[in-house]
Amino acid sequence: MALANTDTSMQLGDPECPECGGRGYFLSRKDFSVQVDITPCECREKYQLKQLITASNMSDNLRQKGFKNFKVTPKTKAMFDMAYKYVKRHEELIKAGKGLAITGSVGVGKTHILAAVANNLLAKKIPVCFVNTPDLIAELRQAQFSSNKHEYERKIRALSKVAVVIFDDLAKEKVKDFAREQYYRIINHRYEHRKATMFSSNCTLDELAEKLGDATTSRLVAMTKDWFVHIEAEDYRVMGE
Ligand SMILES: Nc1ncnc2c1ncn2[C@@H]1O[C@H](COP(=O)(O)OP(=O)(O)O)[C@@H](O)[C@H]1O
Numbered sequence: 001m002a003l004a005n006t007d008t009s010m011q012l013g014d015p016e017c018p019e020c021g022g023r024g025y026f027l028s029r030k031d032f033s034v035q036v037d038i039t040p041c042e043c044r045e046k047y048q049l050k051q052l053i054t055a056s057n058m059s060d061n062l063r064q065k066g067f068k069n070f071k072v073t074p075k076t077k078a079m080f081d082m083a084y085k086y087v088k089r090h091e092e093l094i095k096a097g098k099g100l101a102i103t104g105s106v107g108v109g110k111t112h113i114l115a116a117v118a119n120n121l122l123a124k125k126i127p128v129c130f131v132n133t134p135d136l137i138a139e140l141r142q143a144q145f146s147s148n149k150h151e152y153e154r155k156i157r158a159l160s161k162v163a164v165v166i167f168d169d170l171a172k173e174k175v176k177d178f179a180r181e182q183y184y185r186i187i188n189h190r191y192e193h194r195k196a197t198m199f200s201s202n203c204t205l206d207e208l209a210e211k212l213g214d215a216t217t218s219r220l221v222a223m224t225k226d227w228f229v230h231i232e233a234e235d236y237r238v239m240g241e
């Protein structure tokens with residue numbers, strides 16, 4: 001998983017753009033005026049959105065998940081409604097550092113719904129990082145023990161800074177000391193800086209506390225207060241349409 005730099009403020013235009021050649025803007029000056037006008041190039045908006053999508057780390061499969069292609073059932077309605085309401089109120093909620101939390105059984109659409117949230121936020125140009133949590137831990141471990149220490153710090157920094165982070169399948173793996181420390185470091189940073197943090201997990205909150213420790217779990221609970229749902233339903237993959 002590539003945790004790309006999510007700061008797109010410095011990346012102006014599409015390097016392939018025939019109009020601006022990647023500068024992302026045009027300068028013009030009226031006859032004898034000292035004032036220079038800056039006109040943004042049309043490529044810019046599309047390019048920046050593309051950068052955000054790359055930085056979000058979402059696969060093509062996840063990019064297809066939306067509210068429209070989710071079939072709401074009585075048992076999944078609470079999850080759907082909560083996520084939908086979150087997107088509607090995202091501005092205020094992201095500012096307040098609030099995120100969604102979905103726990104429950106396998107195949108009920110937790111990942112689908114969080115991906116739908118991510119896709120909606122990306123469409124509004126909000127930097128989101130969608131994290132497959134077991135993969136992240138494996139990568140951090142590899143980076144930590146490689147000779148390139150910068151890579152490890154860069155990944156941690158990227159996850160601490162980005163506006164919204166979604167930890168999908170939190171604590172799915174067997175959480176050892178190393179992972180517990182990484183979770184604490186990232187989650188504590190986001191908690192202290194009121195950064196919107198979301199998660200899905202097959203674990204109950206008690207199991208999360210057991211695996212991640214009370215300090216990390218209590219911060220996650222605080223960050224998702226009023227936006228927490230637990231779903232027990234049939235596995236959609238088994239049930240089919
Ligand atoms: N209610 C639903 N409507 C449409 N597709 C669904 C629904 N629930 C699950 N799916 C699909 O079933 C698959 C498994 O769902 P997923 O979100 O991965 O479940 P979970 O993360 O809860 O294990 C995904 O491809 C998802 O898009």
Ligand SMILES: [Mg+2]
Pocket residue numbers: 110111112168169200
């Ligand atoms: Mg899932």
Ligand SMILES: [Zn+2]
Pocket residue numbers: 013014017018019020021022023024025041042043044
């Ligand atoms: Zn251009």
